[in-house]
Amino acid sequence: MKKILVVVCCGNLNGNTDKLANSFIEGLLETGHEVKKVFLGNKDIKGCKGCGACQLNHHICAIRDDMQDLYPLVNECDTIVIASPLYFWSISAIAKSFIDRLYALSTNDKYPRKNSILLMTAGDNQDWTFDHSLSYYHILTEALGWNDLGSYLAGGCKGESGNHSIDEKNLGEVYNFGKKII
Template sequence: MYDVLAVSGSPRGAKGNSTILLTIAVKRLTELGLSVFSLDCAETKIEPCKGCLRCNQTGVCVQDDFFSKTVLPIFKECYGVLLSSPVYFWDVSAQLKSFIDRFRVAIQVKVERERIVCKPKFTRSKDVLAFFAQGEVRSSHYSGALNAVRAFTEGACGGKVLDVVVAKAVPLVQQLNVGTERLVKFLTISGVDVDDAYIKRLLHSYEQTKYRALKAAEKLAESITRAKSHK
């Protein structure tokens, strides 16, 4: 089985800025000796949750598909989860949201008079890293996406959100890896008044964000190493 489940929720696939951050983290985890199962929601057909709640009685999803046969067994045994997504309307992408919703089968639900209590079904807790990319500059813009990741972590993983890395002001495809010439052209067409200092500052911020993705992976690797030593 795998140590880590890494999921890209960008409809742009490998060209998405959030996927670029995810790829950096996956590469670093692999360098540190951890095994990673990578899943691209843009390339993998995973049906959304049907909301039938049959899993409440049976503990098994009625959809006998790739998620049930492959993803869920990997999730059950792994020690960490990576989620990446662009921020759309303050939330994660439709692709990642559909993926997260399927984990209803991994949650124990107890209905009480005043509340509903949700706990993970699987005993092995998993810490989570989140990687977001957004065109907006404001930090508040990804608040809904972060809430979705926190709910997934609490309900299905039983661990902690170890780190959240956000690339801001990156509406352009592959903007985190774009060169100076293409960046200047895009901003000029968009009507942005640019100068050398502004471009330099932007490119520096991209490198800082990618570095934070690498350090987040190292933080997760440390957490997994501790967990594996105590099993």
């Protein structure tokens, strides 16, 4: 059984990415994992300033925002799931801020060991739609020494403005992906 932290990095509660994360979580719970979900859309997670204070002060980030509540959750879990919409061919800004702020947990560029999973949604569904994000994610996991357990990328979530339309097929597939995490 894993202790899994699912970080939903988008502004739309019950939007495509949130729904994708929820279905994945259903699968994880079916398999008996302990899961915590955090929706970042209503949180204040500022970007890392690169001040280096965390490296001199016991891994305590100098920025006093909602990330302070997330550090203990990151420390407790063995697996981090990053769920993000594709924004201009990349992960969302809040996902990037969350990841950058993990720098506070590093020692000499070594990070606490974690498993990781990437979940994404996008409007387009070209074979290259997620290339940049996936490439970034693979470099990230490699650099942080994280064990990549895989990713699920749901393209074709078009929807008119305000009409979020992830396909049931995606939700079923990501649920099964969740069930397969051991």
